[in-house]
Amino acid sequence: MSAPFPTRDFTASGDPVTHLGARLLRRGEDGFDAAVAAAVWRMNKPARTPAAVVLAQDEADVVAAMRLTKAEGLQVGVRSGGHSWTSPHVRDGALLLDVSRLNNFSIDADTMSAWVQPGLKGRVLNEALGEQGLMFPGGHHNSVGLGGFLLAGGWGWNMRRWGNGAEQVLAARIVTPDGEVIEADANRNADWYWAVRGAGPGFFGAVVGYTLRIHRRPAHITRNVIVVGEDQLDAALTWLRAQAEHVPAHLEMFANAACFDENGECTPLKLSLVGISFGENDAETEQSAALFDICPVADQASVRLRAAPVTLGELYEMASEADPEGLRFACDNINTNAPASELVPAVRELFTTLPTPRSHIYWLNWGKPRQREDMALSMQSTVYIAVYTLWDDPAQDEAMTRWPVEQMRKLESLACGAQTNDENMARRPAAYFSEQARTRLEALRQRHDPQHRFVSFLERP
Known part of the structure; x- marks a missing residue:
């Protein structure tokens, strides 16, 4: 059994604008430019301007953000750590959903699993795991958030023995384009579980939590x-x-x-x-x-x-x-x-x-x-x-x-x-998947996000 997701009720209700309050920044408002800039790790920021930014504090804010996109006909791009080199989460006229503040975690050494939120840095998780003689194949850099890292496949420490980070995902908690919260694993919502492990910018949901397999730290x-x-x-x-x-x-x-x-x-x-x-x-x-x-x-x-x-x-x-x-x-x-x-x-x-x-x-x-x-x-x-x-x-x-x-x-x-973690899809789109996986991903995106509410690749792969 993997570590369970928290049982707290995160359901957002009522008008999403009212719910989000000051955490919703529209273009031109105080703090908007700084929030967009902070969502990109590198200093050469993309010449793309979202319509609004949501600085989510918890799962309820993510649900409210998705309901806002549905009400206002906006697309949405999700930022966890912002370490992406081409920043496909920042799009003209879309909503930038910043989940970097969702960075809680818990470790269950008995089941060798951990529950993490997408904004958590891999190094922070490994420092906590290290106190118990444990480890996770997280990204190589200090600033890499787990959300984007896992979606891109998860190329990290000791992955050749343990497998990529995406292979350690036991379950994911996801907010759908309609603002519903689902849990996906090998037995539930199998389409979502397949896609959340490696779809990268092509994923059609907002992950708010993962249950991960963890390992004993090598001697x-x-x-x-x-x-x-x-x-x-x-x-x-x-x-x-x-x-x-x-x-x-x-x-x-x-x-x-x-x-x-x-x-x-x-x-x-x-x-x-x-x-x-x-x-x-x-x-x-x-x-x-x-x-x-x-x-x-x-x-x-x-x-x-x-x-x-x-x-x-x-x-x-x-x-x-x-x-x-x-x-x-x-x-x-x-x-x-x-x-x-x-x-x-x-x-x-x-x-x-x-x-x-x-x-x-x-x-x-x-x-x-x-x-x-x-x-x-x-x-x-x-x-x-x-x-x-x-x-x-x-x-x-x-x-x-x-x-x-x-x-x-x-x-x-x-x-x-090519891989989706160090790509330049804006200028040189490449084959990021096998042909079979690419075809399946496109079909699942059309099935689960027919309105294309979530932005995808900057160019079609």
């Missing part, structure tokens, strides 16, 4: 790192690609490419080959380290760490330092199964022409794709590559937003799709 979390320069790029990436189908499940194996130092100053290209090992025992820790021992560029590394102990909190800080707050961001990504002979030459330009010091590239060895039909999350590949541009001058907005898209277009012949 040994360690880092293996090899840092080399551009001269070793081809050899390093060829080796990395060769390991992709064979990486043990407890090892998160990836590469980061960047050209900045700890002060953000420009440096020659640095390629970091990294393995985060979530070992259950000494043997698994050693297995991870031994894999890096055979890397052909290890003896040329400027930095070499072998099985260095690291805490989950330190991992959060390292990941968040790569994308510091207060900057402007753009990104794009591809999934690919291409062999090293094709992939490595094709990505050389990408890796060697980063346009700003803090721009960077992330290559993840996901391993053999796991084909599943029981949830919307359906796009996987052996290797995942994402590129991020970071800058602070507004005059660079167009060039920096365009650069990752142009780079990914050059790799489209090797791509089999």
